Amino acid sequence: MLDFYRQMCLIRRFEETLLEMFSEGLLVGTTHTCIGQEANAVGVLSHVDADLDVVVSNHRCHGHYIAFTGDVSGLIAEVMGRVTGTCGGRGGSQHLCRGNFYTNGVQGSIAPLATGIALAERERGAGALTTVFLGDGTLGQGAVYECLNMASLWSLPLLIVVENNRYAQTTPSELAVSGSVAARAEAFGIETAELDTTDVVQVHAAAGAAASSVRRSGRPYFLVLNTHRMAPHSKGDDTRHPDELEALREHDPLRVLGARLERSDRARIERECREEIAAAREAGEEAPAAGAALAR
Amino acid sequence: MRQRRCVDELNAALHDAFERRSDVYLIGEDLLDPYGGAFKVGAGLSSRWPERVITTPISEASLFGVAAGMALRGYRPILEIMFGDFIALGFDQIVNGISKFREMYNDQVQVPLVVRTPMGGRRGYGPTHSQSLEKFLLGVPNVSMVAPSEVHDVRALLTNAIEDDEPVFFIENKVMYGRPNRRPVDGLLDGMRCVEESGPYPALTFSGNDFAESSATIVAYGGMVPIALDAAVQLILEHEVFCEVVALSRLLPLGIDAIVESVARSGALVTAEEGSLTAGVGAELTARVQERAWGDLRGPARRVAAADGIIPAAPGLEAEALPGVMDIVDAVLVRQAVRAS
Numbered sequence: 001m002l003d004f005y006r007q008m009c010l011i012r013r014f015e016e017t018l019l020e021m022f023s024e025g026l027l028v029g030t031t032h033t034c035i036g037q038e039a040n041a042v043g044v045l046s047h048v049d050a051d052l053d054v055v056v057s058n059h060r061c062h063g064h065y066i067a068f069t070g071d072v073s074g075l076i077a078e079v080m081g082r083v084t085g086t087c088g089g090r091g092g093s094q095h096l097c098r099g100n101f102y103t104n105g106v107q108g109s110i111a112p113l114a115t116g117i118a119l120a121e122r123e124r125g126a127g128a129l130t131t132v133f134l135g136d137g138t139l140g141q142g143a144v145y146e147c148l149n150m151a152s153l154w155s156l157p158l159l160i161v162v163e164n165n166r167y168a169q170t171t172p173s174e175l176a177v178s179g180s181v182a183a184r185a186e187a188f189g190i191e192t193a194e195l196d197t198t199d200v201v202q203v204h205a206a207a208g209a210a211a212s213s214v215r216r217s218g219r220p221y222f223l224v225l226n227t228h229r230m231a232p233h234s235k236g237d238d239t240r241h242p243d244e245l246e247a248l249r250e251h252d253p254l255r256v257l258g259a260r261l262e263r264s265d266r267a268r269i270e271r272e273c274r275e276e277i278a279a280a281r282e283a284g285e286e287a288p289a290a291g292a293a294l295a296r
Numbered sequence: 297m298r299q300r301r302c303v304d305e306l307n308a309a310l311h312d313a314f315e316r317r318s319d320v321y322l323i324g325e326d327l328l329d330p331y332g333g334a335f336k337v338g339a340g341l342s343s344r345w346p347e348r349v350i351t352t353p354i355s356e357a358s359l360f361g362v363a364a365g366m367a368l369r370g371y372r373p374i375l376e377i378m379f380g381d382f383i384a385l386g387f388d389q390i391v392n393g394i395s396k397f398r399e400m401y402n403d404q405v406q407v408p409l410v411v412r413t414p415m416g417g418r419r420g421y422g423p424t425h426s427q428s429l430e431k432f433l434l435g436v437p438n439v440s441m442v443a444p445s446e447v448h449d450v451r452a453l454l455t456n457a458i459e460d461d462e463p464v465f466f467i468e469n470k471v472m473y474g475r476p477n478r479r480p481v482d483g484l485l486d487g488m489r490c491v492e493e494s495g496p497y498p499a500l501t502f503s504g505n506d507f508a509e510s511s512a513t514i515v516a517y518g519g520m521v522p523i524a525l526d527a528a529v530q531l532i533l534e535h536e537v538f539c540e541v542v543a544l545s546r547l548l549p550l551g552i553d554a555i556v557e558s559v560a561r562s563g564a565l566v567t568a569e570e571g572s573l574t575a576g577v578g579a580e581l582t583a584r585v586q587e588r589a590w591g592d593l594r595g596p597a598r599r600v601a602a603a604d605g606i607i608p609a610a611p612g613l614e615a616e617a618l619p620g621v622m623d624i625v626d627a628v629l630v631r632q633a634v635r636a637s
């Protein structure tokens with residue numbers, strides 16, 4: 001539980017730092033934080049082995065990346081456009097690759113990629129699990145259903161995690177997602193579970209069952225995690241009423257888990273995370289900017 | 297020696313590749329024997345290697361990404377798209393994935409896939425099954441595009457594409473499939489001299505007068521190559537005008553060395569493609585050749601291409617829309633008139 005807290009705290013402080021740096025004008029471009037959703041990244045990815053398994057993520061990928069790789073300094077340098085960044089500054093916030101971790105920024109495009117990766121891993125036969133994270137809004141993309149079909153037909157070892165934060169940018173899911181989310185996958189003969197919690201312990205348990213089902217059966221699995229996005233879609237673009245945001249605070253996964261921890265443990269973890277991020281930021285600031293036009 | 301049809305050479309290249317490497321897979325629709333794919337290029341593969349021929353649902357938008365995922369993880373998938381027209385469904389994966397991964401991920405990965413697809417008309421398939429969409433791929437950085445013609449070593453080109461570490465779009469002209477793979481013998485084909493570049497995707501240059509000074513350089517690829525050669529022969533026989541024909545096999549990256557060399561002897565450039573005119577392969581070729589060989593050119597290049605419109609189904613209408621021998625002959629004679637005046 002302490003490690004769950006530490007990971008979630010690291011992700012939270014990392015993304016808060018990014019938002020601060022944006023507001024100070026220190027960063028350019030865009031970013032999508034998973035503030036409020038950290039339990040998903042940490043709970044799900046505690047079941048994967050970074051040396052064996054593969055993760056494919058989307059625009060909201062920092063939490064997944066940190067939970068999978070632990071690499072805070074590469075990520076902050078990437079967002080800062082430094083040569084020491086995960087992709088040398090070429091990708092930025094939503095185009096990351098490190099080891100068995102891949103992300104891309106076009107909604108829905110990663111579903112086919114993950115399907116192909118799972119097919120490759122099925123062929124290799126080393127027992128790797130491929131996990132792909134999709135948002136509720138991305139269920140609007142037809143490619144997702146092509147891939148549910150193929151994953152089921154071809155018995156691919158693919159865990160599809162839908163992080164349903166009930167919004168796509170500004171569009172509430174009532175305006176974009178009809179019917180049942182889980183039933184979409186059930187219709188393709190894919191085992192499904194749905195969870196309504198931001199408690200990392202519960203996410204961990206459900207994801208554990210999902211991951212072992214895929215590993216055991218070699219079949220895909222569709223895990224719907226109903227969650228809450230506590231911060232803006234990107235930065236400074238929240239159109240929701242402040243009361244609505246206020247009401248989300250009780251679901252804050254750090255608060256939910258933190259209530260079960262010793263105050264002193266929490267304080268220590270908080271301090272360590274802040275220090276780690278400060279050091280990563282400092283290293284990023286010292287690293288040369290990528291690109292000859294800016295390098296000095 | 298009886299020449300084998302191009303489709304048989306392509307089929308042989310696939311069988312070679314499956315035999316040589318265990319990481320090669322064929323992915324696409326209706327691939328299983330006895331059908332073996334809509335144009336039979338994959339015939340026999342699924343019987344010999346059932347586990348490496350994956351017949352798919354009709355899901356082109358995703359299939360490009362599926363192939364990319366396999367390639368990222370160390371396999372060499374060959375994606376067969378039943379008709380080239382359907383690459384339109386895959387453009388997100390092509391533009392925002394396949395072509396970007398290596399550079400975007402800081403050269404940590406490779407995407408060694410081959411997309412094989414038939415393009416071209418003259419079979420009456422109508423507007424959505426007859427196009428030559430190479431020009432849309434021409435605008436995509438970081439992919440290769442190879443388009444064999446019946447005078448290239450078709451089997452070697454496909455083999456080289458499969459061995460390529462970059463993503464390769466391999467454009468197979470539909471008419472070419474059924475025609476013999478005619479290769480120059482002792483540097484001669486159809487009575488014309490022929491020189492072939494070295495490298496995995498060579499251009500062939502043909503001359504009817506032993507590479508002496510000539511009237512124009514006709515550049516063609518794919519299904520337009522035999523048409524360009526016919527035009528060159530007709531120009532000799534009926535007009536006593538000698539041309540060189542450069543048959544490209546690679547459109548991306550677009551190398552023009554063979555063209556520039558030929559233009560130095562001919563002083564005029566005519567491009568011939570089966571795709572529609574605007575923003576086509578000829579436009580890019582013209583721009584590049586004029587940049588490098590301005591001093592050799594007597595006048596503006598001429599582009600021969602399909603009309604900017606649909607490719608109708610009825611044979612008479614289709615023939616009106618697509619470029620033919622006479623279009624090339626006329627384009628050369630216009631240049632010849634410039635020279636004579």
Ligand SMILES: Cc1ncc(C[n+]2csc(CCOP(=O)(O)OP(=O)(O)O)c2C)c(N)n1
Pocket residue numbers: 059060105106107108134135136137138139165167168169233
């Ligand atoms: C094809 C495509 N269309 C639009 C966008 C712009 N966009 C980025 S994130 C986003 C919303 C995605 O919503 P959802 O899938 O629910 O994920 P969430 O942001 O809630 O995590 C949109 C519209 C995009 N990146 N790709």
Ligand SMILES: [Mg+2]
Pocket residue numbers: 135136137163164165166167168169
């Ligand atoms: Mg959402």
